[in-house]
Amino acid sequence: MKALLVKDSMMVQQQLKIHMLFPLLTIMFLLMMDTDHLMMLTIIIFSTGQSLLPFLEEKQAKWAQYLNTLPISKKEIIYSKYTVSSLLIICHNLIMLPIASFMFSGNTFESNHFLYTGSLLFTLACCALAFALPCYIYSQHIAVAIAPLFFIIGVAKMIFTDIAQFTTAILLIGPVVGLILLWLSSFVSIALYTKREF
Amino acid sequence: MNAIEVRHLHKSFEGFSLHDISFSVPEGTIMGFIGENGAGKSTTIKCILNLLKKDYGEILLFGKDIVEHEISIKNDIGVVFDDLYVPETLNATQLDKIMKKVFKTWDSDYYFERLAQFKVPAYKKVKTLSRGMRMKLSIALALAHHPKLLLLDEPTSGLDPIVRDEILDLLLAYMEDETHSILLSSHMTSDLEKIADYITFIHDGEIVWSESKDVLLYEYGIFNGTQEEVNELPEQAIIRKRAGAFGIDVLVQKHAVNPVFALKKPTIEDIMIFFVKGEVSR
Secondary structure (H helix, E strand, C coil): CHHHHHHHHHHHHHCHHHHHHHHHHHHHHHHHCCCHHHHHHHHHHHHHHHHHHHHHHHHHCCHHHHHCCCCCCHHHHHHHHHHHHHHHHHHHHHHHHHHHHHHHCCCCCCHHHHHHHHHHHHHHHHHHHHHHHHHHHHHCCHHHHHHHHHHHHHHHHHHCCCHHHHHHHHHHCHHHHHHHHHHHHHHHHHHHHHHCCC | CEEEEEEEEEEEECCEEEEEEEEEEECCCEEEEECCCCCCHHHHHHHHCCCCCCCEEEEEECCEECCCCHHHHHCCEEEECCCCCCCCCCEHHHHHHHHHHHCCCCCHHHHHHHHHHHCCCCCCEHHHCCHHHHHHHHHHHHHCCCCCEEEEECCCCCCCHHHHHHHHHHHHHHCCCCCCEEEEECCCHHHHHHHCCEEEEEECCEEEEEEEHHHHHHHEEEEEECHHHHHCCCHHHEEEEEEECCEEEEEEEHHHCCCCCCEECCCHHHHHHHHHHCECCC
16 A cells, blocks of 8 residues: 555646646635535535546556556555545645635634534545545546535535534534545445456 | 466456466466457456456466465566556656565666666656657566566567567566566567467467467478369368468468478468468368
8 A cells, every 4th residue: 555655645746736726726616606505515526526636647547457467455455545535635625724714704713613614624525535436436437426426415405404503513523424434435445446347 | 387377267248258268378488379359368368367357267377366366476477568557647766666665576776777778768757758668667667576477468569670679588588587487468479489488379259279389380381282282182181271362371280291292381470360261171
């Protein structure tokens, strides 16, 4: 797995300009938004897209075919994908956190809003990756991986119509639930990847 | 011991299947794997590497089942495809850093020596390298952990004769160690004539023959003549025949033909074409 993380860090360095573009694009979109719902959706969609970016070049280069001739287990391959995607999505959301928090709290900086937004972003990011990564590993298409997120966030919005009521719950339980979902989805991804032919 | 042993391998896709593939590559030998496009060479190699899941059959590498012992076996093999399938923004030096973490036996000195020998730039991105350079880099990557077995799928296709010759020389140098083995799939039958010990011919997903190269080249002959002359040949000697530009060409078993018939020495390509396009009947 070390080898794959080294490779991914090299690839992220090569794609640094594109990675820098994602937060900028997200901010541009946020400035055009007028509802909290769409703001969150925008951040999550862009950050998930960015987290899948290293896999695009791998796909073009047929890297998976070569990678699977090396003595690296499929489990390690999946864990490295989860690690690099998680790190990228966290970096993106850390950049977005002050801006999102500022916009959510009615253009004022308040510490509880900062924590609340951070927790919500982390939870949503974990959930988004938990769905997007298995979808990508199965389909090998970023669009197929991201499309379900619109639906999932839409449903979540319908269930939690008044998010403000759940502030404490989201702060405490949300990130844990997100991490559990992400962990469970890694098993689905390993199963899907093991079945794949190259 | 056999480096590779494939027994009754079956693999089906929509519109194509491998039927009952069986052959073996003895340790210390080079097996040439030939066949026309779409015959099943790459599919067989991918099954050997467990990149494709076999329907049934048995694949043993160094006497061990590839599915059960995948990781330990892959430590001892080097693979070269028809192109270098690594992220194209990386360069040869970065690939060295990655491979160091993959293989405990990775030999950076050997790797950079090969790059220098082939004049492959160490700091140029893979995407800027020519096809010949990419293939040389691919071979350096496959060799630098000192594998016991090399699997090469069309490594010389599309390369000029000079580069091909360099690659063949490197493969011959690799074979100086008697425990090393190679399975080399190629359209370039002339390359295989230079270096292979055995040739396996696959056609329409089935193995037509798997023979020692010397047996093929010295036991077969080509007779060219008219229909009347062909009729004089003993029936059991005729393997395949086909209409040529100047009469009928017949692939025969040399020892079964009277020396009065003038026979031409066949090439691997001749034999392959006879088996694909020739007829069995007189």
